[in-house]
Amino acid sequence: MAPDLTSSETGTSLANPGPNAAPRQAKICVYCGSSPGYNPEYVEAARNLGRLMAENNIALVYGGGTVGLMGEVAKTIVAISGPGAVHGIIPEALVKWERDSTYSVKKDAxxxxxxxxxxxxxxxxxxxxxxxxxxxxxxVIEGGPGSGFIALPGGYGTMEELLETATWNQLGIHDKGVCLLNTNGFYDGLTQWIKTAVDEGFVKAGNADILVTADDAEGALKALREYKVSDARYGLDWGNE
Known part of the structure; x- marks a missing residue:
């Protein structure tokens, strides 16, 4: 079943909020590892992305962890733009695992x-x-122009979230850009797989660019701002399911 991505308050499509909607802040969901990785370039890429997002008044939506690349992006943005610029969303089972013990915690409501x-x-x-x-x-769908999804390096969880988001785009569930921030060639294998899937007839050629790539944070933000929706996507009507 497709996720319900309509507004709970108005019942309207979040992708098409209507002509009278107020200007919206761009929001980017960043998928990335709860590990920093072995190469310091990955941490530096996370910090650069956070810095550029803050400087461009872009809010962060992320997995809520405080360790690894997740923590670096969040801390960087909060340090510049304040806590209101970041929203972490985490399942209760992961709360005690994806947490940096250096910082204190408090009980929520x-x-x-x-x-x-x-x-x-x-x-x-x-x-x-x-x-x-x-x-x-x-x-992200509620966000203004330039909103979308960016994947920094990560493991199984990052890949699963990334490909599901790309699939939702292909199926017409959303029309936001999905970008691989390909630090140190981390995603070269995935981009090669996409090419092979197209060559072998498993992905339509027009859908090959549902996942776009960038070598640095500036390129990733630019890729989302300039993202073009594929004409080869499935024109499905998901209604309010």
Missing amino acids: NGYHVPEEEVYGRTTVVKDMHSRKKMMAKE
């Missing part, structure tokens, strides 16, 4: 121990992974 808002921004604890991804997608 539901009794969960969440990171300091002054360091990592606002945190919402949800029940499961599907709820996390649905909430992340809704926030």
Whole structure:
């Protein structure tokens, strides 16, 4: 079943909020590892992305972890723009694992121990992974021009979130850009797989660029601003499912 990405308040499509909607801040969901990786270039890329997002008044939506690349992006943006610029969304099962013990935690209204808002921004604890991804997608779709999804290096979780988001684009569930920030050639294998899938008839050639790439943070933000929706996407009507 497709995720319900309509507004709970108005019932309208979040992708098409209507002509009288107020200007919206751009929001980018960043998928990335809860590990820093072995190469310091990855941490530097995360910090650069956070800095450029803050300088361009772009809000962050992310997985709510305080360690690895996730923590670096969030801390960087909060340090420049304040905690209101970051929203972390994390399943309750991961709260005690994806947390940096260097910083204190406090209990939220539901009794969960969440990171300091002054360091990592606002945190919402949800029940499961599907709820996390649905909430992340809704926030991005509600965002203004330049909103979308960026993947820094990461592991299985990053790849799963990335490809599901790309699939939702292909199926017409959303029309936001999805960009690989290909630091140190990390995603070369994935881009080669896409090429092979096109050559072998498993991905339409027009959908090969649903996932766009950039070598640095500036290029990634530019790629989302200039993102073009593929004409080869499936014209499906998901309604309010």
